[in-house]
Amino acid sequence: xxxxxxxxISAIIFSFIFILVVGYAKPTVTxxxxxxxxxxxxxxxxxxxxxxxxDVREIGILHSYSELLENYKLGDVVKLTVLRDGQLxxxxxxxxxxxxxxxxxKKEEYDGFGFQSKSEYVKxxxxxxxxxxxxxxxxxxxxxxxxxxxxxxxxxxxxSLTGPxxxxxxxxxxxxxxxxxxxxxLPLIASNLAIFNILPIPALDGSKVVFTLIEWIRKKPVNKKxxxxxxxxxxxxxxxxxxxVDIIGMFxxxx
Numbered sequence: 001x002x003x004x005x006x007x008x009i010s011a012i013i014f015s016f017i018f019i020l021v022v023g024y025a026k027p028t029v030t031x032x033x034x035x036x037x038x039x040x041x042x043x044x045x046x047x048x049x050x051x052x053x054x055d056v057r058e059i060g061i062l063h064s065y066s067e068l069l070e071n072y073k074l075g076d077v078v079k080l081t082v083l084r085d086g087q088l089x090x091x092x093x094x095x096x097x098x099x100x101x102x103x104x105x106k107k108e109e110y111d112g113f114g115f116q117s118k119s120e121y122v123k124x125x126x127x128x129x130x131x132x133x134x135x136x137x138x139x140x141x142x143x144x145x146x147x148x149x150x151x152x153x154x155x156x157x158x159x160s161l162t163g164p165x166x167x168x169x170x171x172x173x174x175x176x177x178x179x180x181x182x183x184x185x186l187p188l189i190a191s192n193l194a195i196f197n198i199l200p201i202p203a204l205d206g207s208k209v210v211f212t213l214i215e216w217i218r219k220k221p222v223n224k225k226x227x228x229x230x231x232x233x234x235x236x237x238x239x240x241x242x243x244x245v246d247i248i249g250m251f252x253x254x255x
Contacts, residue, residue: 003205004198011140011190016133018183020126024061025119027051029082033100033114042114043093046084051117053081061124061132062139065117074111140191148195202234 029049032041053059054068055078072078076095081088093113100114101107124132200206207230215221 001198001205001209004194007190007194007197008137008141011137011187011194012133014183014187014190015136015140016129018187019061019124019132019136020129021123022183023121023123024059025064026059026122027065027117027119029115030118031116033098033116035114036099042096042098044091045080045082045093045113045115049082049084049089049091051080051082052088055079056081061128062135065119078113137187137191140188141195144188144192144195148199201238203231203238204234207231207234 027050029045029047029051031047032043032045034041051059051065054065057063057068059065059068069078072095074095074097077092078095080091080093082091083089093115095111095113097109098112098114099107099109197204198206198209200210211222211227221227
């Protein structure tokens, strides 16, 4: 269990560093779009409004603005709590078909609220970072478990998996956009390793736990030849899966 446990502890440390250095994103309204009828806007928000909460759920370290909005669909009405001139104001905005003209005079359409926002990162203090490091790691771990569950139930295709080459490629891509993105990648990778290694798959640490439990129950170890064959078959299958996933990934990325 020591391997996955250390992965989990390292994920907590990386989460602490991420919260301390980066913090969380606080969105501020930068523009409100007019409808096709001049002078009529899609909502009553104003430029400079700081968005504090979505349907009374506060934006913070554990709940980002994008996460709080991800389950809303066309026609839904959302209550946004905004800070305007030092006062908290609640505004109802609807998810609707938005048509606006961009800077180049081109008409664009999307499903949304009809305003633009810009996020600024709010850094947390040492104590707050320490307090939220474990909950954030548990959140990442739950996301990984959810992804594995969707993979096994067919909700996520196996082609969405990433091997070492794909991971390094993604790592380099996000790092080139902003080096701070590396800090969010580290706890995700560590949480992923912790969950994956504890799974009862032959050749992984989780399978060793299973064989140890069997030995405790039977009061004698499993035949070593049989155990070695099972672990070897699992190792070959894992290497094969990694190779196939990376080949598919390189093909899809056009490498």
